[in-house]
Amino acid sequence: MTNTPNPALMSAGTRTMVKADSVDKNYGSLHVLKDINLDIAAGEVVCLIGPSGSGKSTLLRCINHLERIDGGRMWVDDKVVGYDIKGTKLHEQKDADIRRNRADIGMVFQHFNLFPHMTVLENLIEAPRQVLKQKKTDIIPRALQLLKRVGLADKASAYPRQLSGGQQQRVAIARALCMEPKLMLFDEPTSALDPELVGEVLKVMKDLAQSGMTMVVVTHEMNFARDVADRVIFMAEGTIIEQGPAQQIIRNPQNERTRAFLNSVL
Amino acid sequence: MATIAPTQTPRRSPDDYTTVKAKYLGRWVSGAVILVLAALALQSVVTNSRFGWETVGKYIRDVSIVNGIAVTLMLTAVSMLIGIVLGVVMAVMRLSHNPVVRAAASSYVNFFRGTPVLVQLLFWYNLAALYPVISFGIPGVALDANQIITPITAAILGLGLNQGAYMSEIVRAGILSVDHGQAEAAGALGISRFRTMQRIILPQAMKVIIPPTGNETIGMLKTTSLVSVISVPELLYSSQIIYARTFETIPLLIVASIWYIIITSVLSIGQYYLERRYAKGNQRNLPLTPWQSITLFFTTHHRAHRQGGTR
Numbered sequence: 001m002t003n004t005p006n007p008a009l010m011s012a013g014t015r016t017m018v019k020a021d022s023v024d025k026n027y028g029s030l031h032v033l034k035d036i037n038l039d040i041a042a043g044e045v046v047c048l049i050g051p052s053g054s055g056k057s058t059l060l061r062c063i064n065h066l067e068r069i070d071g072g073r074m075w076v077d078d079k080v081v082g083y084d085i086k087g088t089k090l091h092e093q094k095d096a097d098i099r100r101n102r103a104d105i106g107m108v109f110q111h112f113n114l115f116p117h118m119t120v121l122e123n124l125i126e127a128p129r130q131v132l133k134q135k136k137t138d139i140i141p142r143a144l145q146l147l148k149r150v151g152l153a154d155k156a157s158a159y160p161r162q163l164s165g166g167q168q169q170r171v172a173i174a175r176a177l178c179m180e181p182k183l184m185l186f187d188e189p190t191s192a193l194d195p196e197l198v199g200e201v202l203k204v205m206k207d208l209a210q211s212g213m214t215m216v217v218v219t220h221e222m223n224f225a226r227d228v229a230d231r232v233i234f235m236a237e238g239t240i241i242e243q244g245p246a247q248q249i250i251r252n253p254q255n256e257r258t259r260a261f262l263n264s265v266l
Numbered sequence: 267m268a269t270i271a272p273t274q275t276p277r278r279s280p281d282d283y284t285t286v287k288a289k290y291l292g293r294w295v296s297g298a299v300i301l302v303l304a305a306l307a308l309q310s311v312v313t314n315s316r317f318g319w320e321t322v323g324k325y326i327r328d329v330s331i332v333n334g335i336a337v338t339l340m341l342t343a344v345s346m347l348i349g350i351v352l353g354v355v356m357a358v359m360r361l362s363h364n365p366v367v368r369a370a371a372s373s374y375v376n377f378f379r380g381t382p383v384l385v386q387l388l389f390w391y392n393l394a395a396l397y398p399v400i401s402f403g404i405p406g407v408a409l410d411a412n413q414i415i416t417p418i419t420a421a422i423l424g425l426g427l428n429q430g431a432y433m434s435e436i437v438r439a440g441i442l443s444v445d446h447g448q449a450e451a452a453g454a455l456g457i458s459r460f461r462t463m464q465r466i467i468l469p470q471a472m473k474v475i476i477p478p479t480g481n482e483t484i485g486m487l488k489t490t491s492l493v494s495v496i497s498v499p500e501l502l503y504s505s506q507i508i509y510a511r512t513f514e515t516i517p518l519l520i521v522a523s524i525w526y527i528i529i530t531s532v533l534s535i536g537q538y539y540l541e542r543r544y545a546k547g548n549q550r551n552l553p554l555t556p557w558q559s560i561t562l563f564f565t566t567h568h569r570a571h572r573q574g575g576t577r
Contacts (some may be wrong), residue, residue, distance in 0.1 A: 064454060102455070113445075113447040114451075116470065117469045127452075179456070227402070
């Protein structure tokens with residue numbers, strides 16, 4: 001690609017997977033992200049927490065350009081998100097290029113968004129076939145392996161509506177992993193689940209974190225954040241209020257607003 | 267000393283009971299009144315000799331009538347096919363990012379929905395008066411409009427283009443009925459816009475598109491009778507040709523009507539089962555078939571354990 005590496009990233013010891021540089025985002029007159037600066041290293045697990053409307057989901061969606069940022073710059077794996085650099089100019093990428101770049105970034109949604117007219121296996125195969133142009137026979141073993149990994153080896157030929165919410169979300173995780181991404185984004189993956197189904201999804205996510213995947217997770221599950229995340233970021237009103245090691249932020253928050261938020265959810 | 271009846275009735279299994287359905291006298295009365303009225307109407311139809319039932323019987327399988335049916339069916343099928351293809355194209359165009367493309371599709375829909383299809387048919391039929399020579403702007407091509415635009419092509423163009431406008435609304439409603447999360451998930455996986463539409467959105471939109479398309483097909487079958495004004499020998503025009511000669515107007519209109527009813531009935535049955543099929547997964551209990559609902563009405567007793575059906 002024509003992207004030149006960001007010199008600031010090259011000096012760092014570990015590889016930076018996501019970098020937000022003064023990111024701004026507006027919805028009309030609503031300023032949802034204000035001057036966000038953020039570095040996420042490869043292999044790091046980061047949880048974004050905060051009250052609803054704080055901009056955490058929007059920040060997540062800016063990482064894979066589901067939302068366009070209005071100011072600053074977003075980098076994923078040393079490439080500017082949504083633009084090509086040519087000389088001193090940033091050229092807006094075409095829709096097709098934006099989509100191709102997303103192939104490296106897995107995303108899991110609050111409402112699963114499985115394709116209901118396809119079986120579980122077809123859900124996993126679809127994108128590698130259409131986007132990576134891989135052969136079906138090459139994808140199927142990998143897809144079955146992933147289903148086994150999320151504990152749904154016997155559900156390959158089931159339709160999404162025949163599965164519980166927890167099972168659907170695990171399929172959605174497997175579907176994202178089938179693209180062999182280098183970064184996984186989770187947008188409130190357990191918020192639409194019945195309480196007794198939350199654990200099975202979190203377990204899959206924990207296994208994934210331990211396998212070394214870079215993960216950015218928007219969540220309200222404070223226990224998960226405390227036990228699995230390397231770093232917790234507390235956001236409110238479009239800004240990062242406080243961030244640090246998970247244990248420290250959740251057990252011993254320094255900021256008044258973080259403390260108030262944690263008191264209300266724990 | 268007489269034995270005292272046991273205070274406890276012997277224990278019975280649930281299968282020993284039958285449920286007696288509640289009786290609704292009003293339903294039986296209203297049903298009877300309607301049946302009497304229907305019988306009176308039928309008697310009048312049978313005894314009034316001006317209906318000319320012998321003539322109806324004579325022409326019902328007449329060669330020109332049967333040929334007319336073939337033309338009617340062909341026009342319905344071809345016009346619907348054109349309508350569906352155009353409808354999908356126009357619906358996708360109306361959801362385009364390009365405002366010019368959107369406006370073009372909207373204008374098409376406005377124009378063809380805003381003018382009566384009868385007027386459109388007459389326009390196509392008289393196209394030669396507007397463009398005597400059709401060249402498509404290509405040098406060397408010069409086609410005689412009078413030869414190309416036969417009554418049949420005028421009919422197909424008129425009906426198909428008009429139907430495209432209506433179908434585009436149906437397809438658009440279908441596309442919009444698919445949850446936005448589907449397009450978002452496909453986009454997040456990197457699937458292109460075209461493939462998302464083709465593989466993810468349209469298959470799901472079918473559930474919403476198919477039932478009204480069945481209605482449109484039945485409507486189209488009857489709308490084809492309009493092309494009798496541009497002398498296409500479909501079912502109605504074939505009947506008109508005969509009664510213009512024999513003056514047996516009413517019997518031949520009855521012949522045409524009988525055939526229209528037969529064909530629409532067949533199509534309705536097809537549509538009914540198609541809708542049932544697409545209702546699956548939406549409803550836990552499928553709607554009853556007509557036969558099931560009739561037998562249910564005349565059933566007065568249920569076995570107790572059958573109440574509510576099996577689960």
